[in-house]
Amino acid sequence: MSIDLSPLSSVPRLLFEVPLVPLQGQRFQPTGFPGLGAATFQTAVGASLLVESTQSMANRLELVCWDPGSNDLLHDLHGLSHVRVTRKGAFLTDTVLEAHRLNSPYLLEGKDTRFAKLLQEELGALDVGPIDRRKLGDALLKYDVGSLLHGVFLAKKDLAGGRLRVSRALSAFIEADGVRVAASGGVKNDHVNPSGDTKSGFGNVPFARDEFTAERITLYANLDLAQIRGYGLGADVEELLILLALYKLRSLLDGSLRLRTACDLRAAGDSIAATRPASFVLPGRSAIIADLQRGIGACRDRMTVTEVTFEGDLKKGKGEPEETRDDEGEGD
Numbered sequence: 001m002s003i004d005l006s007p008l009s010s011v012p013r014l015l016f017e018v019p020l021v022p023l024q025g026q027r028f029q030p031t032g033f034p035g036l037g038a039a040t041f042q043t044a045v046g047a048s049l050l051v052e053s054t055q056s057m058a059n060r061l062e063l064v065c066w067d068p069g070s071n072d073l074l075h076d077l078h079g080l081s082h083v084r085v086t087r088k089g090a091f092l093t094d095t096v097l098e099a100h101r102l103n104s105p106y107l108l109e110g111k112d113t114r115f116a117k118l119l120q121e122e123l124g125a126l127d128v129g130p131i132d133r134r135k136l137g138d139a140l141l142k143y144d145v146g147s148l149l150h151g152v153f154l155a156k157k158d159l160a161g162g163r164l165r166v167s168r169a170l171s172a173f174i175e176a177d178g179v180r181v182a183a184s185g186g187v188k189n190d191h192v193n194p195s196g197d198t199k200s201g202f203g204n205v206p207f208a209r210d211e212f213t214a215e216r217i218t219l220y221a222n223l224d225l226a227q228i229r230g231y232g233l234g235a236d237v238e239e240l241l242i243l244l245a246l247y248k249l250r251s252l253l254d255g256s257l258r259l260r261t262a263c264d265l266r267a268a269g270d271s272i273a274a275t276r277p278a279s280f281v282l283p284g285r286s287a288i289i290a291d292l293q294r295g296i297g298a299c300r301d302r303m304t305v306t307e308v309t310f311e312g313d314l315k316k317g318k319g320e321p322e323e324t325r326d327d328e329g330e331g332d
Contacts, residue, residue: 178215
């Protein structure tokens with residue numbers, strides 16, 4: 001292994017605070033919440049703002065592993081466990097893309113009950129008494145290793161009474177400090193009928209919106225090493241999970257941090273050192289990939305790619321009110 005993970009062997013957390021700046025200009029658009037809008041808050045040093053939530057960042061850290069062109073994990077990550085779902089012979093979704101991972105209704109609520117029964121058989125011994133974390137960890141490693149970093153809550157009564165959950169081992173969020181509103185606006189133009197019925201989508205519609213500037217924008221990342229060691233899955237799996245977490249973080253920072261249309265960020269510097277332990281520097285992507293592939297090889301026999309079918313109807317809901325729709329990228 002080319003990456004020295006020994007500085008992480010005796011610390012409970014690996015923490016990063018990565019300074020970010022807008023890719024262009026000074027303004028950025030933060031995440032918004034139903035009935036709240038931008039999530040501003042006051043601190044001892046002034047006004048701050050939540051730029052991207054922990055839930056949204058968890059999903060973004062998964063997407064860096066995914067190739068939308070082939071609907072599969074990126075080639076470098078082949079060998080990792082995950083569950084694919086097909087419908088009428090075509091790809092539908094995957095645990096990598098599902099907000100609740102193995103607790104997806106496309107896996108557990110369809111007519112194809114084979115996977116639900118498989119989980120029941122493997123985790124049936126956990127129905128009573130305290131949860132055997134090693135046994136749960138083994139099952140998650142086998143079917144969806146990403147759950148051990150992303151976290152998962154198997155909230156089904158027939159799976160140990162809905163008590164099977166794993167907290168996030170890798171979490172991140174983005175905050176901005178010293179923020180100020182940068183007011184702007186525009187007009188949705190209708191060159192055919194400027195005075196048309198705006199309720200029906202016609203006519204010119206002027207709008208105002210608030211973007212922000214900031215003295216500092218920071219991506220905070222937290223890898224819970226104690227939790228990973230606590231799975232009790234052995235040194236090979238611990239290294240695999242640490243390397244996979246480093247891969248996700250490095251890929252996110254090297255790739256696109258375009259969080260939404262008017263929020264395009266980049267790391268302020270090239271070298272990214274941890275705040276704890278301070279001696280650890282986030283390795284480059286090529287070094288991580290080389291070690292990660294060796295780690296996948298060492299654990300390959302304990303992981304599998306499972307395919308499930310979902311043939312149920314994709315029914316529409318009763319009509320979600322506009323104000324309850326969350327911002328892009330949100331969701332646990």
